[in-house]
Amino acid sequence: MIKTEFENNILTAYLEGELDHDSACRIRQRIDCAARSLRPKTLCLNFEKVSFMDSSGVGLVMGRYRQMKLLGGSLKVTCVPDSIYRIFAMSGLEALGVLR
Amino acid sequence: MKTVNQMRLSFPSKSRNEAFARSAVSSFVTSLDPTLNELNDLKTAVSEAVTNCIVHGYRRQSGTIYIYASVKEDNTLTVKIRDKGVGIEDISKAMEPLFTTSPGEERAGLGFAVMQSFCDRVKVSSQVGRGTTVTLIKRIGANG
Numbered sequence: 001m002i003k004t005e006f007e008n009n010i011l012t013a014y015l016e017g018e019l020d021h022d023s024a025c026r027i028r029q030r031i032d033c034a035a036r037s038l039r040p041k042t043l044c045l046n047f048e049k050v051s052f053m054d055s056s057g058v059g060l061v062m063g064r065y066r067q068m069k070l071l072g073g074s075l076k077v078t079c080v081p082d083s084i085y086r087i088f089a090m091s092g093l094e095a096l097g098v099l100r
Numbered sequence: 101m102k103t104v105n106q107m108r109l110s111f112p113s114k115s116r117n118e119a120f121a122r123s124a125v126s127s128f129v130t131s132l133d134p135t136l137n138e139l140n141d142l143k144t145a146v147s148e149a150v151t152n153c154i155v156h157g158y159r160r161q162s163g164t165i166y167i168y169a170s171v172k173e174d175n176t177l178t179v180k181i182r183d184k185g186v187g188i189e190d191i192s193k194a195m196e197p198l199f200t201t202s203p204g205e206e207r208a209g210l211g212f213a214v215m216q217s218f219c220d221r222v223k224v225s226s227q228v229g230r231g232t233t234v235t236l237i238k239r240i241g242a243n244g
Contacts, residue, residue: 021151022115028206052122052140054147055210063206083140090197090217091210 002027004034011040016049024056032067043068048079057084058091065096074098105131106170113154113163113183122146125169125179132175132240141218142177142238148211149181149234155202157185157232171240179236187228195224 003014013031017023035043043064050057061077068075075098080088088099107128111117122143129142146167153165166182188194194201195216200209215222219238226232 018119020115020118020147021155022118024206025115052143052147054144054151055208055214056151058208058210059206062208083137086217087144087210087214090213091208092198 002030004030006034006038006040009041010044011035011038011042012044012046014046014049018052019050019057019060020052020054021056024060028060028063031064035064035067035071035073039071039073041073042076043073044076044078046078047081047084050081050084053084053087055087055091058087058093061088061093061098062091065098101172101174101176103170104173106168108169109167110164113158113161113165115151115154117165118147118150118154121150121165121167125167128169129171129177129240132171132177134240138238138240142179142236145215145218145222145236145238146179146181148214149179149236152211152234153181153183153185153232155207156188157183159186175240177236177238177240179238180233181236182231182233184231187230188224188226188232189228191224191226 001016005012011034065075077098093099109124125146126139126143150165163183163185168180170178193199195212197213198209200207219236221237223235
């Protein structure tokens with residue numbers, strides 16, 4: 001599940017529940033659709049309510065990072081729970097400077 | 101060492117079954133009194149292995165995924181996740197972090213790296229054209 005909000009040129013997507021290969025496909029479509037029509041300066045992915053994530057979440061973040069570059073904007077990832085942070089740390093995503 | 105409990109599952113290779121598979125394995129080990137971290141690690145590793153069967157083993161075609169889990173006297177859990185899909189030509193290459201055969205799908209190429217990091221041991225056996233078996237081994241309650 002996902003809720004989106006658009007304010008001050010920032011599109012925020014609040015992710016919720018379990019993020020795996022199955023749900024990542026649907027979430028990706030929702031976010032990309034909103035980003036293409038709203039053209040935000042920043043896309044913010046809020047992970048506060050994500051209870052489970054496998055490496056599909058890393059794919060989702062990397063894909064949105066590329067997507068926002070193409071649209072001339074940037075990506076931020078916020079409120080990552082500790083249990084999930086470990087996978088992000090493994091992925092090298094920290095080097096992109098989008099986390100927290 | 102004696103096996104004290106075991107279970108078998110088989111289900112179609114549909115992505116909506118990823119959540120079912122990891123919850124089922126997690127429920128199976130409940131009686132071992134795992135910590136939340138152990139459960140989370142196990143669910144994540146199972147999720148990666150099952151996703152690999154769907155995306156790579158069966159290449160999104162329909163197939164069956166088989167899980168066999170067993171627990172030994174010392175609380176060591178073994179989970180075998182098997183598909184009868186295309187198999188892996190070069191296992192060491194497939195296990196390299198960031199290597200993926202489906203870049204268009206936004207796969208991060210981290211599946212095996214996550215399994216290895218979240219389990220005590222990971223074994224992969226595969227035969228091209230016959231399928232792949234991933235064995236995850238994790239001691240439950242090792243830290244407590």
